[in-house]
Amino acid sequence: MYKIIDGKKVASEIKREIAGEVAKLKREGKKIPHLAAILVGNNGSSETYVANKVKDCEEVGFKSTLIRFGSEITETVLLEKIEELNNDPDIDGFIVQLPLPAHISENKVIEAIDPRKDADGFHPVNIGKMVIGLPGYLPATPYGIVELIRRYGIKTSGKNCVVIGRSNIVGRPVSILLSQKGMDATVTVVHSRTKNIEDIIICADIIIAAIGSPAFVKEDMVKNGAVVIDVGTTRVPDPRTKSGFKLVGDVDFESVAPKCSYITPVPGGVGPMTRVSLLRNTLIAAKKD
Numbered sequence: 001m002y003k004i005i006d007g008k009k010v011a012s013e014i015k016r017e018i019a020g021e022v023a024k025l026k027r028e029g030k031k032i033p034h035l036a037a038i039l040v041g042n043n044g045s046s047e048t049y050v051a052n053k054v055k056d057c058e059e060v061g062f063k064s065t066l067i068r069f070g071s072e073i074t075e076t077v078l079l080e081k082i083e084e085l086n087n088d089p090d091i092d093g094f095i096v097q098l099p100l101p102a103h104i105s106e107n108k109v110i111e112a113i114d115p116r117k118d119a120d121g122f123h124p125v126n127i128g129k130m131v132i133g134l135p136g137y138l139p140a141t142p143y144g145i146v147e148l149i150r151r152y153g154i155k156t157s158g159k160n161c162v163v164i165g166r167s168n169i170v171g172r173p174v175s176i177l178l179s180q181k182g183m184d185a186t187v188t189v190v191h192s193r194t195k196n197i198e199d200i201i202i203c204a205d206i207i208i209a210a211i212g213s214p215a216f217v218k219e220d221m222v223k224n225g226a227v228v229i230d231v232g233t234t235r236v237p238d239p240r241t242k243s244g245f246k247l248v249g250d251v252d253f254e255s256v257a258p259k260c261s262y263i264t265p266v267p268g269g270v271g272p273m274t275r276v277s278l279l280r281n282t283l284i285a286a287k288k289d
Helices: 007-027 044-060 074-086 106-114 125-132 140-151 171-179 199-202 253-259 272-286
Strands: 033-041 062-068 093-096 160-164 186-190 205-210 226-230 234-238 243-248 260-263
Touching: 007 044, 007 062, 007 074, 007 140, 007 272, 033 074, 033 272, 044 199, 044 272, 062 074, 074 093, 074 106, 074 186, 125 171, 125 205, 140 171, 140 226, 160 171, 171 186, 171 205, 186 199, 226 253, 253 260
Parallel strands: 033 062, 033 093, 160 186, 160 205, 205 226, 226 260
Antiparallel strands: 234 243
């Protein structure tokens, strides 16, 4: 029988740990961590995500600031706001919620963020530190995935791990983290141009699905006893729900789960861990001040 990897439960444990550290900072009269978020436009998923981040900050005792802009904002104005936050001594960490409108360069925005305040861990400086194993701010979702694996005691050393997807936000960085000393997995990255992708995935002891394609991973692509981490979150219409949609992952959960030893649900798996990683990065930044 498969076990559910409960991201909500683990995220709650980590939040309690962070709250304890914040309480200690308060007692010692030190600075309270302050996380800010910039939200551009009114993307439904982004709205929900940022609202949850604000709630997370309240739960652990952080200060939080939400800055909203309409989707018509110019790239120049957004970059000016980023520079303002870079220079604000009270802000320890901040994020610019992605995706951004098409007329704004995501790379320019990511590179404009001070690496010392990069709560998402996307800046090239922090990615570079991660690659060579130096301390820095890890990308939020990959960090969350690795922490879930650790806290569930899932063995990675010498295991075949297949990462589906090669994005700079999830696929590439998680493949690096899993292959580093301490995790020691043998990692293969597959993507839209990979030939015989099913033949590669079925050899995996651990599957990280981060391709953004609903129910891409089917029962016949997963070997018995595999660990499956589903990073996908796609909104699909569902008239039975109050919102009119539901979130589905990259894995066909109903057919795949019975073959697994461990599997993450969607929602409630990786998502809460991504948010808690932002808190962790901000706490580290605040303690460096």
